[in-house]
Amino acid sequence: MPRSEPINSVRGMRDILPGDRPLWRAAEKAAVDVARRYGYEEILTPIIESAELIERVGEDTDAVAKELYRFDDRGGRNLALRPEATAGVVRAYFEGGLNQAPPPSRLYLIGAMFRYDRPQKGRYRQFYQLDIEAIGSAQPALDAEVIELANDWLVEVGLRHLRVELNTIGDAKCRPAYLELLKEYYRPLKSKLHGDCQLRLERNPLRLLDCKVDICQPFKEHAPKVTDHLCDECSQHWAAVLRLLDGASIEYQLNPHLVRGLDYYTRTVFEFYPVGAAGQQDALASGGRYDGLAAAMGRPSTPGVGFAGGLDRVTELMAASGEEVIASPAAEVVVLADGDLDLAAAEVARICRTVRSVAVDYEAKSLRAKLRGANRLGARWVVLLSAEDAARRTAQLKEMASGEQAQVEWVDLPGRLA
Numbered sequence: 001m002p003r004s005e006p007i008n009s010v011r012g013m014r015d016i017l018p019g020d021r022p023l024w025r026a027a028e029k030a031a032v033d034v035a036r037r038y039g040y041e042e043i044l045t046p047i048i049e050s051a052e053l054i055e056r057v058g059e060d061t062d063a064v065a066k067e068l069y070r071f072d073d074r075g076g077r078n079l080a081l082r083p084e085a086t087a088g089v090v091r092a093y094f095e096g097g098l099n100q101a102p103p104p105s106r107l108y109l110i111g112a113m114f115r116y117d118r119p120q121k122g123r124y125r126q127f128y129q130l131d132i133e134a135i136g137s138a139q140p141a142l143d144a145e146v147i148e149l150a151n152d153w154l155v156e157v158g159l160r161h162l163r164v165e166l167n168t169i170g171d172a173k174c175r176p177a178y179l180e181l182l183k184e185y186y187r188p189l190k191s192k193l194h195g196d197c198q199l200r201l202e203r204n205p206l207r208l209l210d211c212k213v214d215i216c217q218p219f220k221e222h223a224p225k226v227t228d229h230l231c232d233e234c235s236q237h238w239a240a241v242l243r244l245l246d247g248a249s250i251e252y253q254l255n256p257h258l259v260r261g262l263d264y265y266t267r268t269v270f271e272f273y274p275v276g277a278a279g280q281q282d283a284l285a286s287g288g289r290y291d292g293l294a295a296a297m298g299r300p301s302t303p304g305v306g307f308a309g310g311l312d313r314v315t316e317l318m319a320a321s322g323e324e325v326i327a328s329p330a331a332e333v334v335v336l337a338d339g340d341l342d343l344a345a346a347e348v349a350r351i352c353r354t355v356r357s358v359a360v361d362y363e364a365k366s367l368r369a370k371l372r373g374a375n376r377l378g379a380r381w382v383v384l385l386s387a388e389d390a391a392r393r394t395a396q397l398k399e400m401a402s403g404e405q406a407q408v409e410w411v412d413l414p415g416r417l418a
C-alpha cells in the first residue's frame, strides 16, 4: 500500500460518536413518541431529489440559491441533496397517493439535510431534522397543533426555557399590496441599506424585515406591518391561531419582523428559541403554513403546515443543560476465553444472547487486560472460559459489581443471567 496522509471528514460534516448517541436517541425517541401521540405517521423520502423540485419552491431562498448541494449524476440528471424535507414530503404526498385519503395527512420524518453554509457551532453542512407536516387542510387548528407539538417535544427533552416567536405574512391575496407598501417605504432608504438588502428591495422585500446586519436595523421599526394589511380571511385565520394557542396555554411573542428564510410560507410563521439566545442561527425549531407550495410544484393547490426541529442544536442544548441520559452498556455480558477457544466462546455467546447483549473478546491478551476491557464496556457479567471448562461445557460466571464467581453449565447461563 502506498503511504499517504490520513483522510479526514469533509468540512462541515461530523461524526456522531457512540458516546453522543444516547442523547441523540433520547431526542429522537421523544420526537417519535410526541409525533405518535398527535397521530402523525412516519414517512421517509430520499436524500436526493431533482434540483428542479427544490429550486421551484425557493429560488430566492438562501438554502436554495447559495447553499444547495447540486450535482449531475452519471445519467446527466440535475440533482440536489435535500436542504430541507418539506418539498420532498409534499412531492411524496402526491406521488404516493396520500392526497386520496381524507385530509389532513399527518406525517413525520427524521433525517439528514444538507446546506453549503459556513460551518460553526450549531450550523453544519449535514445536519438532522425532525420534520412535521400536516398536509391537506387549511384549518387554523392545525397551525396551533404543530406549534403545540413542537413545544411538547422540546419540553419532553428537558428544554423548558423557550421563547416562541410568531407572525403572519398574509397570502397571495393580501401580500402583493403589502409588499408594494414595503417597497415604497424602503426605496428612499435604499442607499443606506447593506448590499444584499439593496438587491432584496425589488426581488424579495419581505426579507428586508429579517435582515440581521446592523446598518439595516433602524429602518425596521417604522416599516409597515403586515398584520395591519391582512385580507379578511388571513385576519380571521390569524385570530383563530392566537385563540387556539391561548387555549393550549402556549406563551408566544408576536414578532412583526419574523418572515422566515424559505419562500413558500403563507400566513402563520413561527420559531422556537432557547431563552437567553438571540439571532437566526439559534432557532431550535421553525416552520409555518405553506398553502401555495403544492401549486408552485405543479400539483393541485393544497394547503399545509409544519415545522422542522434541528436535532444537532437540540442535543447540544440538552448536553449543555445537563440532561442526563443513562447510557446502557455496549454489552451486558462479555465472554473471555483462554487461548484457542473461539468456537466455544462463540457458542457460549450465542446461548447468553438469548437473554442479554453479549460481546466476545477474541483478542490474544492476558486475562487481566480482558477484564479491564469488559469493565470499560460497562459489562455486568463476564463469562470466563478455560479449556477444561469448555470440554465439560461449563464456564465461570462472574458478576462484576460483587466480584462473585460461580461455575455454571452452559445450558444454565440464560437462567442465571435473566
Ligand code: HAM
Pocket: 063, 083, 084, 085, 086, 115, 117, 122, 123, 124, 125, 126, 127, 128, 129, 131, 132, 133, 261, 262, 283, 284, 285, 286, 287, 288, 289, 290, 305, 306, 307, 308, 309, 310, 311, 312, 313
Ligand atoms: P428551517 O428554518 O430552514 O426550516 O430549518 C428548521 C430547523 O433546522 C432550524 O430551526 C434549525 O434548528 C435547523 N437547522 C437549519 N439549518 C441548520 C444547519 N445548517 N445546521 C444545524 N441545524 C440547522 C425548514 O427546514 C422548513 N422545511 C421547516 C418547515 C417544515 N416548514 C414547514 N414545514
